[in-house]
Amino acid sequence: MSKVKINKSRRRLIQSAGSIPIAVSAPNVLSNHHHREQTNPVVSNLDEIYPRWKTDSAKWDLQTKRFPGQKIHAAMGIADLDFKTAPEITKAIAERVLHENWGYILTPDSYYESIVEWILKRYGERISRDQLLLSTGVLPAIQSAIRAFCPKNSKVVLNSPGYTELYASIRKADCMPDESPLIKKNGMYSLDFPDLSKRLARDDVHAFLLVNPHNPTGNCWSRDDLKKVAKICDENDVMLFSDEIHCDFIADDAQYTPIYSLATEAVKRKAIIFKSTTKAFNLSAFKTGYVYAHDAEIISKIRQAGHVEFANTLGVIASEVAYTHSEKWLNEVSKYINQNMILVEKYIRKNIPLIRFYRPEGTYLAWIDFTEWMSAIDAKEKANEKNEEEGDYMERYLVEKAGIQLGRGYRFGSGGEKYLRMNVGTSKILLKEALDRIKMAADDL
Numbered sequence: 001m002s003k004v005k006i007n008k009s010r011r012r013l014i015q016s017a018g019s020i021p022i023a024v025s026a027p028n029v030l031s032n033h034h035h036r037e038q039t040n041p042v043v044s045n046l047d048e049i050y051p052r053w054k055t056d057s058a059k060w061d062l063q064t065k066r067f068p069g070q071k072i073h074a075a076m077g078i079a080d081l082d083f084k085t086a087p088e089i090t091k092a093i094a095e096r097v098l099h100e101n102w103g104y105i106l107t108p109d110s111y112y113e114s115i116v117e118w119i120l121k122r123y124g125e126r127i128s129r130d131q132l133l134l135s136t137g138v139l140p141a142i143q144s145a146i147r148a149f150c151p152k153n154s155k156v157v158l159n160s161p162g163y164t165e166l167y168a169s170i171r172k173a174d175c176m177p178d179e180s181p182l183i184k185k186n187g188m189y190s191l192d193f194p195d196l197s198k199r200l201a202r203d204d205v206h207a208f209l210l211v212n213p214h215n216p217t218g219n220c221w222s223r224d225d226l227k228k229v230a231k232i233c234d235e236n237d238v239m240l241f242s243d244e245i246h247c248d249f250i251a252d253d254a255q256y257t258p259i260y261s262l263a264t265e266a267v268k269r270k271a272i273i274f275k276s277t278t279k280a281f282n283l284s285a286f287k288t289g290y291v292y293a294h295d296a297e298i299i300s301k302i303r304q305a306g307h308v309e310f311a312n313t314l315g316v317i318a319s320e321v322a323y324t325h326s327e328k329w330l331n332e333v334s335k336y337i338n339q340n341m342i343l344v345e346k347y348i349r350k351n352i353p354l355i356r357f358y359r360p361e362g363t364y365l366a367w368i369d370f371t372e373w374m375s376a377i378d379a380k381e382k383a384n385e386k387n388e389e390e391g392d393y394m395e396r397y398l399v400e401k402a403g404i405q406l407g408r409g410y411r412f413g414s415g416g417e418k419y420l421r422m423n424v425g426t427s428k429i430l431l432k433e434a435l436d437r438i439k440m441a442a443d444d445l
């Protein structure tokens with residue numbers, strides 16, 4: 001088949017992805033042993049507990065390696081979804097798999113167009129192709145941006161607690177993370193503007209890495225917050241990296257403001273936005289993402305700094321179908337996650353007074369305060385005896401007593417020590433079971 005023909009048939013399969021029911025007629029090419037024929041073309045049953053064991057899932061299978069011999073009923077640490085992805089995505093992938101050649105891909109214009117159209121339709125952000133750069137994920141793109149704008153050994157400011165891998169990414173790009181702690185008041189977090197102003201004024205700081213919605217606290221930064229942040233960055237000639245990977249999961253009573261949409265002079269000069277299809281549609285394994293900025297020069301600079309712009313065939317197919325055909329699926333999942341968060345909030349308030357939780361504005365991650373529980377079981381002393389962190393002890397305690405694994409907050413930098421993070425992107429039946437099990441462990445104290 002010539003390149004032209006491949007592209008044509010590829011486009012046909014993407015165009016048809018939404019309209020054909022998903023009975024994939026190629027069981028021989030789908031080795032996934034969980035695959036079953038589906039009849040509902042919009043969204044699968046989100047209550048279904050879709051088993052992910054023994055699929056090399058980082059979220060699930062890693063925990064059996066970390067806790068050998070322990071029966072884990074729910075692994076709820078790593079941030080991906082337990083649901084089947086949108087049926088039209090699986091269908092398009094399965095159809096492409098039937099063409100048994102995996103040579104170099106010519107990234108199709110339609111992929112770029114799908115991104116441009118999605119961010120316009122969904123967030124009102126208008127960009128042209130020269131403002132857009134593809135990447136092999138958000139983290140690699142952030143590393144490229146750091147290399148482009150930050151001299152070696154300089155500092156990149158980020159808010160703590162903050163996503164573990166952002167710290168690692170800054171180091172991988174030969175810089176140092178510099179924490180600007182979020183202010184915590186009555187369990188709620190906010191940006192510390194005086195602290196930010198002080199840090200960003202330093203000579204060895206060339207970038208501030210903002211996360212919106214923030215992982216792990218779930219803050220959606222307001223218009224006013226964003227304007228102020230951009231202004232401080234601009235005044236200090238500091239680039240503003242805005243990681244918006246979680247922006248498709250916003251609580252019903254909250255609002256996400258894309259920083260690009262502000263279009264102030266400061267935002268135009270300094271902001272770089274990082275996004276992907278991978279959180280929203282659960283496509284993380286495909287390693288795709290993209291970057292954009294008002295100023296095409298900024299994008300050129302990242303490209304010139306050695307950025308890897310490759311895309312992989314299945315990642316492109318999946319992402320394009322996601323953006324062109326799967327918005328309805330995303331809306332359903334987002335609604336479901338909202339309900340799950342409300343469930344967690346009500347359940348904890350009513351049944352587990354030992355822990356505290358405030359529903360986040362965005363993300364599918366519940367950031368839960370275990371301070372009292374940790375002190376009730378002398379976690380600090382016990383952890384010291386074992387030469388480990390309090391959070392390691394608490395995590396293992398829950399695995400052993402409840403069969404539930406949550407993410408350790410101390411790995412999110414300072415301020416996270418007393419917290420565990422629960423991913424609610426799962427069946428509400430499993431979520432309820434997890435909460436019941438945690439409650440039983442608390443009642444046993």
Ligand SMILES: Cc1ncc(COP(=O)(O)O)c(C=O)c1O
Binds near residue numbers: 136137215278
């Ligand atoms: C804030 C944030 N940025 C980036 C990532 C990962 O991005 P990617 O897998 O596209 O490199 C995550 C994953 O949890 C995240 O929470």
